[in-house]
Amino acid sequence: MTKHNVEDTFYRSLFEHNPDIVLYLDREGVIAKAHQNLSRIMGYSVEDVSVVPLINYLPMHEQDRYRKNFLDVLNGDPKSMETLFIHSDGKHIPINMVLIPAIVEGQVTGVFVIIKDQSELQSIESSLLESELKFKGIVEEALVGVYILKDTHLLYANPHYFQLLGKSSASYLNILDYVHPEDRNEVLSAFASLKEGEKGLTHYARVIREDGNEIKVEAHSKLLLIDKEPIIMGTIIDITEREENWKKINFLAYYDQLTELPNRKSFEESLEKEVVIAKTLDQRLAIMYLDLDRFKSINDTFGHRVGDELLIAISKRLQEVLGDGHRLFRISGDEFAIISPDCKTINKVIEMANQLISSMKEQFLVGSLRLFMTTSIGISLFPADGEDTISLMKNADAALHIAKSEGKNNFRVYSSTMDIRTFRTFKLGADIRSALENNQLEYYFQPKVSTEDYKIIGAEALIRWNHPEWGVLSPNEFISIIEEQGLTAEVGKKMNWKVAKQIKVWHEMGLPKIPISVNLSAKRFLDQNLVPNFQEILADTGLDPQFLEIEITETSMLENEEIVLETLTNLIKTGITISLDDFGTGYSSLSYLTKFKNYIDTLKLDRSFITHLSSDEENESNFITQTIIKVAERMKMSFVAEGVETYEQFYLLKEMGCKIVQGYLFSKPLPASEFEEVLKKGTINIPHDHELEQQMVEERRKDFRVPLDYPLSSSMTLSRINGRKVEVGKTVVLIESLGIGGLRFLTDLRLTVNPNIIYSFEIVLFGETIKLLGSIIWMEEIKPDIYQYGLEYAIDENERAEITPILDKLASELRKDPVLPDCSFVTEDRYTFIEKLRQ
Secondary structure (H helix, E strand, O other), X not given: OOHHHHHHHHHHHHHHOOOXXXXXXXXXXXXXXXXXXXXXXHOOOHHHHOOOEHXXXXXXXXXXXXXXXXXXXXXXXXXXXXXXXXXXXXXXXXXXXXXXXXXXXXXXEEEEEEEEEOHHXXXXXXXXXXXXXXXXXXXXXXXXXXXXXXXXXXXXXXXXXXXXXXOOOOOOOEHHHHEOHHHHHHHHXXXXXXXXXXXXXXXXXXXXXXXXXXXXXXXXXXXXXXXXXXEEEEEEEEOHHHHHXXXXXXXXXXXXXXXXXXXXXXHHHHHHHHHXXXXXHOOOEXXXXXXXXXXXXXXXXXXXXXXXXXXXXXXXXXXHHHOOOXXXXXXXXXXXXXXXXXXXXXXXXXXXXXXXXXXXXXXXXXXXXXXXXEEEEEEEEEOOOOOOHHHHHHHHHHHHHHHHHOOOOOEEEOOOOOOHHXXXXXXXXXXXXHXXXXXXEEEEEEEXXXXXXXXXXXXXXXXXXXXXXXXXXXXXXOHHHHHHOOOHHHHHHHXXXXXXXXXXXXHHOOOOOOOEEEEEXXXXXXXXXXXXXXXXXXXXXOOOHHHEEEEEEHHHHHHOHHHHHXXXXXXXXXXXXXXXXXXXXXXXXXXXXXXXXXXXXEEEXXXXXXXXXXXXXXXXXXXHHHHHHHXXXXXXXXXXXXXXXXXXXXXXXXXXXXXXXXXXXXXXXXXXXXXXXXXXXXXXXXXXXXXXXXXXXXXXXXXXXXXXXXXXXXEEEEEEEOOEEOOOOOEEEEEEEEOOOEEEEEEOOOOXXXXXXXXXXXXXXXXXXXXXXXXXXXXXXXXXXXXXXXXXXXXXXXXXXXXXXXXXXXXXXXXXXXXXXXXXXXXXXXXXXXHHHHO
């Protein structure tokens, strides 16, 4: 191929295959040849532009620059220029124009022109510029600090970043100079952990501002590679206020606002952690519950402001005594808790408890008041008294309850040997509030009977607690709990309304209208709302006040004479009558009676005198009873003998002139539905002696086939409640009868007929300890607060087979001797024996 042919092919390729517009201009600048792309890009056909100077397609303001460049090209110097090309539709299209001299045999014969459409590129550049401006606007106005670092040196920062530092601007500063010295290693460690291509890292530090103030910041940093150089880019915010708010929220959640001590939530979470530590390190742990004795009375007397100041003073004193080795918490109104981790010996804990109790002896000065406090403390130990927080807290609470019941101002360490009585008292204390909410408190009614015609002429309403597990409980088992928990007024108002409503219902049914008495404690008489409450109850129920009687004990009147007399005066004005209960137990009773005679309608002689009545003419109880009956008659008071249980007592009282009696001989206290049936009859017939005896000793199950002339002493304990194992100590009871199916026992404990409560008995027979398990299937109150129970064994046939020969031997040997050696027989009067157990 000739040189000419090669050049021709080259130029043809330049025109035909170039993606841009290619033109050939003669030396005059006229378009001699044009590429087809001209039509596609600029809208002109080849024919349109032939023999037309290129300059005609350029805007006027670009033409001079073009001419200059064109002349330079004709002189052999290629040129490139950015200009505008007029599109066929009149629009100005941005282009890049390259002008190349066309040289033939050493002479410039024309100019090649390559035109590149710059519209899209310019659009992209414009968008990038716009984006850059937007980005810069956002960053510059951002309310967070934005930074770019090379190592720890600042390459760029927005205004807010400098505001955080307290500077107007800076160049190439080292950010570590502003980081708190203790946090610098943490910042360096965060930066060192950043990796290109991975997510950024959030980290925290304290920053020292230019003015010296310290702030807490949260930064988020990310590593980027720019021209293969590692750059750290990130944001930073001031979280000082957020941290302070979080601290306040945390304080409210975990601390008591009054004393600033950690609260119950904090106590429970701390105890959970300490138990884990103690388990892991095989350490002992102690917790103490402290309850302030009589704190409620101070609140009631002096007001809550004094109470609050006293609590603050007490918490400070407790902290001083405890020192650093123990943590103090306020877990309720007047109750504190202490965690003592890693306590080596129980003696150290006891020593601390004694110090805490002693610290209370010094007076507390609250304003001008000098207040003296005592505290009761319950202690439980890990792992001896529980291996979890719930058990430890429950057992410390149980120990605290014992400390309070035993006179307060002392401490008790929990012991699994607590007997059933203590265990139950603790449980009742925990359940009393739910009893109020679930309406478990109710009244039983015991009739007062005329000795002349056996007519029911009145009744006493006696409060009972129908407990879901322990059955019907008498007031001596829970009244003290009500008082301790400050519920006396609430319970009194609710129950008095209930009895008034019941009396009104019976009246509307047409039943005999008899006065019914309710008992009020001395504390209730100190309540200034007592009289208004009764007035409200009478108005609400519409009950005639003559049918509501209040019984107050003699001792209560003597101890609070002035207040009680004022209250009695106001009650009498409402039409309510007053009865003096337990007369004869106070001091100088007869001399005080003259002072109270204008307030009292009825005297009720204490049952202790009735119990000792006998046909012996020299009996002192007979003489005292006879005298008091005469005194009551002389002072125009009614007289009631309560606690009448035998024929002998009844006939002696009748001979003495007693007109009203009350006691088990006629009826035990009955629930409202049963008393209603008795009231319908109007009279109560006394059963014959042999019938009464038969009721008292009747065997409730055919399996009780080994009668005992003398009871057997046995230790009894709780084994399971609703399938849950219970660990409590042992209580002594008397076994009255034994069989292969069950046994009968006697105790002063009020238990419940509940097949889901399993009791364990240990009896010594022929030198061997026999263990029997079973549940109570019946019960009978045979004397006030003395109960007889039938127990059905919860044993399998193999166990039953083991005891059968022992019982056969017992039955056989008892025919020879009612008191066998190596057996736990009690020859003392069984009721005297139980009375001693109470003491």
